[in-house]
Amino acid sequence: MAFDRSVKIAPSILSADFANFGAEIRAIEDQGADWVHVDVMDGHFVPNLTFGPPAVKAFRPHVKTVMDVHLMIAPVDQYIDAYADAGADVLTAHIEAGPHIHRTVQAIKAAGMKAGVALNPGTPAESVQHLLDMVDLICVMTVNPGFGGQKFIDMTDKVRALRSMIGDRPVHIEIDGGVDPKTAPKLVEAGADVLVAGSAVFKGGSVDNPVVYGQNMDAIRKSFSA
Ligand code: DX5
Numbered sequence: 001m002a003f004d005r006s007v008k009i010a011p012s013i014l015s016a017d018f019a020n021f022g023a024e025i026r027a028i029e030d031q032g033a034d035w036v037h038v039d040v041m042d043g044h045f046v047p048n049l050t051f052g053p054p055a056v057k058a059f060r061p062h063v064k065t066v067m068d069v070h071l072m073i074a075p076v077d078q079y080i081d082a083y084a085d086a087g088a089d090v091l092t093a094h095i096e097a098g099p100h101i102h103r104t105v106q107a108i109k110a111a112g113m114k115a116g117v118a119l120n121p122g123t124p125a126e127s128v129q130h131l132l133d134m135v136d137l138i139c140v141m142t143v144n145p146g147f148g149g150q151k152f153i154d155m156t157d158k159v160r161a162l163r164s165m166i167g168d169r170p171v172h173i174e175i176d177g178g179v180d181p182k183t184a185p186k187l188v189e190a191g192a193d194v195l196v197a198g199s200a201v202f203k204g205g206s207v208d209n210p211v212v213y214g215q216n217m218d219a220i221r222k223s224f225s226a
């Protein structure tokens, strides 16, 4: 996984058919997804509950690109090895999930994965200042985490601040929540390079009609490359 700052689309399988993950993952990748975003929720850190390590491990053989696992769980550290074993390429933990984010990032790196840190909308850019030499990705939440299909919360200023703090470091800026052709352009302009999108990619399509997934991703790409 060589670092580059080209813009990548990472469909969130939170918006996929939960009875058909393998086919859904293959469909979005066939249609041009750059990464596959996997939302893990624990019903405690966030009000919703999705899936855990055995399910994520079952997704792995279907993912040919990058498996980007977003943990919305607390505590985190005791599960890191299970997600390494499940085959996560990128493992992202929330800074709000516990008092020891530095230790969590160290443990994710030690387990052989790229490490991400996610920031809820209420958490400032400066909170990651002292992590920038050790992380691979900062995820800027543009909704309060827990559900797909929520209204976008504008965090363009935070993205711009992070982009300037990051400088030449090989750190991705990922956006998660409410990304669509309307919201994507200003985020990319501010410095984001990984766009997570759930509803905007999956809406109107299915594994029997996957072309729509491709059209939805193209619409997002066109919005910022125009
Ligand atoms: C929110 C999740 C997101 C979500 C995005 O808690 O982390 O990844 O699925 O969904 P949309 O794109 O529908 O806002």
Ligand code: ZN
Residues within 6 Å of the ligand: 012, 037, 038, 039, 070, 176, 196
């Ligand atoms: Zn997510």
